[in-house]
Amino acid sequence: MKWWILKTYLGDRLEEYWMPDDEIENLLVGAANFADERAAVPGRRREIPVVVAVDVLTVQQDGELLSAAVSRAIRPEFMYPLELWPRPPVAVTQRQDVCRPLKSFLWSLRKIRVTDVEEGLRVMEECHICLNSPTIGDRISLIPNCGHAFHNHCLVKWLTWSETCPVCRCEAHPYRPTNPYYMFGP
Ligand SMILES: [Zn+2]
Ligand SMILES: [Zn+2]
Known part of the structure; x- marks a missing residue:
């Protein structure tokens, strides 16, 4: 699987998490490689569902109220x-x-x-x-x-x-x- 196919579907969503382009690429290249490995096992279907789970953190900035940091958690x-x-x-x-x-x-x-x-x-x-x-x-x-x-x-x-x-x-x-x-x- 080509990673940029995943990017077509997931890139915009990951950008909403404020994830930089290079991190998006790394994540999706990893997911695409994983799908390729799984698909290479004999007897498996060629279509492998790929689920990308993202842990999201919120960071309190200098001078920012905790309530503001919590309220902008995605x-x-x-x-x-x-x-x-x-x-x-x-x-x-x-x-x-x-x-x-x-x-x-x-x-x-x-x-x-x-x-x-x-x-x-x-x-x-x-x-x-x-x-x-x-x-x-x-x-x-x-x-x-x-x-x-x-x-x-x-x-x-x-x-x-x-x-x-x-x-x-x-x-x-x-x-x-x-x-x-x-x-x-x-
Ligand atoms: Zn108006
Ligand atoms: Zn609003």
Whole structure:
């Protein structure tokens, strides 16, 4: 198996964990080699499922409140929803009826990684969806029409059921969400 095939499916998710490119490559080369070794055993099926488990740590920065460090620990609800990926890495059966152009639009939103709280505050004083201020590691996205900024994971969930900016009510995208039952959740 070629490691970059795994990267096609997993690279973006691992980047969400703030994993550097070289670490992503090392991990996936190891996983691909392991799959090749297992597949080389006579009598085995050629298709070997590969599961990559990642231990995630959160680190308290100098001068950062412990509550802020804990609150930015990566959890499924802080990540881009798997069912909205253009190429879901696993079979997604729930809530997958968001229209394709909307999915592409949400995926194309630029994500600004907060590496410094002061800089983050200049981009987004507070996310008006979850009412939290930016902390280190957050990813912020702007609505192109009005420039209002939110956490990326908050904004994509919002726009799967609303067409307007939560702050100024401008048209945030031209694609009608098709799933009125999309709810906030992991
Ligand atoms: Zn938010
Ligand atoms: Zn706005």
